[in-house]
Amino acid sequence: xxxxxxxxxxxxxxxxxxxxxxxxxxxxxxxxxxxxxxxxxxxxxxxxxxxxxxxxxxxxxxxxxxxxxxxxxxxxxxxxxxxxxxxxxxxxxxxxxxxxxxxxxxxxxxxxxxxxxxxxxxxxxxxxxxxxxxxxxxxxxxxxxxxxxxxxxxxxxxxxxxxxxxxxxxxxxxxxxxxxxxxxxxxxxxxxxxxxxxxxxxxxxxxxxxxxxxxxxxxxxxxxxxxxxxxxxxxxxxxxxxxxxxxxxxxxxxxxxxxxxxxxxxxxxxxxxxxxxxxxxxxxxxxxx
Amino acid sequence: xxxxxxxxxxxxxxxxxxxxxxxxxxxxxxxxxxxxxxxxxxxxxxxxxxxxxxxxxxxxxxxxxxxxxxxxxxxxxxxxxxxxxxxxxxxxxxxxxxxxxxxxxxxxxxxxxxxxxxxxxxxxxxxxxxxxxxxxxxxxxxxxxxxxxxxxxxxxxxxxxxxxxxxxxxxxxxxxxxxxxxxxxxxxxxxxxxxxxxxxxxxxxxxxxxxxxxxxxxxxxxxxxxxxxxxxxxxxxxxxxxxxxxxxxxxxxxxxxxxxxxxxxxxxxxxxxxxxxxxxxxxxxxxxxxxxxxxxxxxxxxxxxxxxxxxxxxxxxxxxxxxxxxxxxxxxxxxxxxxxxxxxxxxxxxxxxxxxxxxxxxxxxxxxxxxxxxxxxxxxxxxxxxxxxxxxxxxxxxxxxxxxxxxxxxxx
Numbered sequence: 001x002x003x004x005x006x007x008x009x010x011x012x013x014x015x016x017x018x019x020x021x022x023x024x025x026x027x028x029x030x031x032x033x034x035x036x037x038x039x040x041x042x043x044x045x046x047x048x049x050x051x052x053x054x055x056x057x058x059x060x061x062x063x064x065x066x067x068x069x070x071x072x073x074x075x076x077x078x079x080x081x082x083x084x085x086x087x088x089x090x091x092x093x094x095x096x097x098x099x100x101x102x103x104x105x106x107x108x109x110x111x112x113x114x115x116x117x118x119x120x121x122x123x124x125x126x127x128x129x130x131x132x133x134x135x136x137x138x139x140x141x142x143x144x145x146x147x148x149x150x151x152x153x154x155x156x157x158x159x160x161x162x163x164x165x166x167x168x169x170x171x172x173x174x175x176x177x178x179x180x181x182x183x184x185x186x187x188x189x190x191x192x193x194x195x196x197x198x199x200x201x202x203x204x205x206x207x208x209x210x211x212x213x214x215x216x217x218x219x220x221x222x223x224x225x226x227x228x229x230x231x232x233x234x235x236x237x238x239x240x241x242x243x244x245x246x247x248x249x250x251x252x253x254x255x256x257x258x259x260x261x262x263x264x265x266x267x268x269x270x271x272x273x274x275x276x277x278x279x280x281x282x283x284x285x286x287x288x289x
Numbered sequence: 290x291x292x293x294x295x296x297x298x299x300x301x302x303x304x305x306x307x308x309x310x311x312x313x314x315x316x317x318x319x320x321x322x323x324x325x326x327x328x329x330x331x332x333x334x335x336x337x338x339x340x341x342x343x344x345x346x347x348x349x350x351x352x353x354x355x356x357x358x359x360x361x362x363x364x365x366x367x368x369x370x371x372x373x374x375x376x377x378x379x380x381x382x383x384x385x386x387x388x389x390x391x392x393x394x395x396x397x398x399x400x401x402x403x404x405x406x407x408x409x410x411x412x413x414x415x416x417x418x419x420x421x422x423x424x425x426x427x428x429x430x431x432x433x434x435x436x437x438x439x440x441x442x443x444x445x446x447x448x449x450x451x452x453x454x455x456x457x458x459x460x461x462x463x464x465x466x467x468x469x470x471x472x473x474x475x476x477x478x479x480x481x482x483x484x485x486x487x488x489x490x491x492x493x494x495x496x497x498x499x500x501x502x503x504x505x506x507x508x509x510x511x512x513x514x515x516x517x518x519x520x521x522x523x524x525x526x527x528x529x530x531x532x533x534x535x536x537x538x539x540x541x542x543x544x545x546x547x548x549x550x551x552x553x554x555x556x557x558x559x560x561x562x563x564x565x566x567x568x569x570x571x572x573x574x575x576x577x578x579x580x581x582x583x584x585x586x587x588x589x590x591x592x593x594x595x596x597x598x599x600x601x602x603x604x605x606x607x608x609x610x611x612x613x614x615x616x617x618x619x620x621x622x623x624x625x626x627x628x629x630x631x632x633x634x635x636x637x638x639x640x641x642x643x644x645x646x647x648x649x650x651x652x653x654x655x656x657x658x659x660x661x662x663x664x665x666x667x668x669x670x671x672x673x674x675x676x677x678x679x680x681x682x683x684x685x686x687x688x689x690x691x692x693x694x695x696x697x698x699x700x701x
Binding site (some may be wrong): 050056068072074075077078140141142143144159160242243245249250253254255256257258261 | 503544548
């Protein structure tokens with residue numbers, strides 16, 4: 001017995017690879033042409049120069065900009081300063097996020113978890129500038145909250161500068177560190193902790209040998225956010241940094257008069273983050289972002 | 290697999306297409322950039338070739354209904370800062386040109402914004418005007434179409450920074466000097482010199498506020514004119530390599546004294562209010578705002594002389610709102626509006642008749658509007674070029690692009 005079933009005769013049905021290509025065309029165009037293409041065009045300008053007087057681009061190939069960046073100690077110290085800010089922010093965010101995430105995932109009753117997650121996320125709804133200016137007010141050298149708080153101990157507030165930048169950036173990126181760690185901890189099976197206790201491990205030993213290896217990818221995932229966001233930041237440095245500049249500020253002040261030089265400076269954080277991501281890939285952190 | 294290969298081809302194809310577009314685009318505009326580059330190079334060698342562009346023949350007709358204004362803060366007030374301070378709304382009512390104002394903090398910002406397009410008029414200081422003129426971003430101005438031009442102070446017309454080869458490129462707006470401001474609660478004796486801002490033993494270490502722009506190097510040069518006359522600096526914008534290096538060295542010595550470099554006048558004011566700034570270089574505008582906000586400050590021109598600015602309203606090269614643009618430059622240079630903006634900002638007006646319109650009858654005297662002697666040691670912002678601006682032909686001076694590079698290295 002034969003049954004005739006009507007077969008769909010659409011082009012997309014008969015050629016599934018075109019169906020897939022059609023579906024992906026728009027996002028691929030966005031990613032490759034708009035995003036990667038514009039990045040590529042920007043880095044191409046790093047090999048050009050500007051006319052001395054009018055400031056217009058001169059499209060002749062030269063390595064002058066990279067030479068300038070890497071032979072000037074001022075710029076090299078800015079690179080070191082920016083990377084150390086990014087590392088310190090990651091470290092402090094980690095130190096603050098671990099207990100918080102652990103409480104949210106393991107200690108708090110399941111009833112409270114959605115509320116706690118919402119509370120951690122709420123600062124992200126506030127405007128970036130509002131938060132940084134709030135910190136500017138708090139870090140004021142004489143009348144600020146921090147200075148007032150430290151006064152009975154005979155200490156003066158940190159004022160605006162390196163410390164101010166690190167503190168503010170840690171505050172800004174803390175939710176980005178808390179959430180991946182929280183997600184990792186919720187996936188931690190209770191049986192692991194029971195088994196560890198049965199084998200006679202203390203709380204600290206359990207944390208070091210059982211919990212940490214399991215949530216290590218989550219920590220690395222969170223660090224990707226805090227590290228790369230801090231590396232490229234320039235607005236915070238302007239508002240609470242006093243006269244400290246970060247790589248982003250160098251780009252910001254030079255892109256007006258010397259776009260090729262700014263492009264050369266901009267390649268540095270991109271390369272650093274790419275290296276960081278390559279190193280991070282092996283830890284499996286990017287699988288469960 | 291088929292799909293993977295297809296996607297790979299698509300990705301490579303679009304990358305190649307984009308590359309071709311970029312190279313094709315560069316070849317078509319390389320002719321104009323080569324022209325610009327050779328124009329710039331020959332400027333270094335001899336007198337600069339006349340920049341292109343023709344002025345609007347006129348007559349000025351009905352407005353197009355829209356005007357995009359790029360202005361220094363305080364120049365185009367529409368009531369949003371202080372409801373009583375508004376000369377934009379009367380302009381809109383009279384001409385029907387709806388005004389959209391954007392303010393900028395430094396001349397570099399202004400040049401970049403103008404080059405990006407979309408703005409019809411800009412209030413450019415001397416360190417922006419020449420870059421805009423030679424970069425073909427602004428058009429010559431037909432002063433016959435601007436009735437207020439006749440009453441402008443003669444020593445502002447056809448200057449080095451607002452005209453080229455006898456062709457005017459803008460309408461003078463007003464002028465002012467960069468002053469030294471101090472917190473009167475903390476500084477008992479009124480200051481009259483730049484010394485506390487540069488001296489390594491300054492009592493205000495860590496509380497000094499300086500301007501965050503490469504043009505501030507000229508302020509260091511002005512101080513060196515008084516303290517190291519052996520360097521032979523005659524024009525703070527015409528610095529040969531030795532003089533320039535000395536100015537940069539002075540600024541490096543100043544760095545430990547600085548609390549913050551400012552490019553936003555309001556942020557500097559906030560710094561004085563918060564106590565992080567005790568003294569600093571500033572505009573009268575900031576001092577006026579601070580006083581009206583109850584901050585105890587005072588400001589004056591230092592005895593060594595000062596940098597200053599003489600601003601010019603310029604019209605963008607291919608603006609669609611040409612009639613509104615001419616109406617605006619005439620409006621802002623007319624006695625009533627010029628008086629209002631001069632009083633609000635704290636600068637000398639450009640229109641001689643504005644002195645009769647100021648609410649403070651002694652305003653023009655206080656601001657030395659017609660006092661040519663006062664402006665003798667005020668060095669208006671200008672654009673440093675390799676061709677020394679003071680006329681020296683035996684040395685090459687440091688051009689602005691190197692000022693900018695040195696400044697960014699200093700700030701790094």
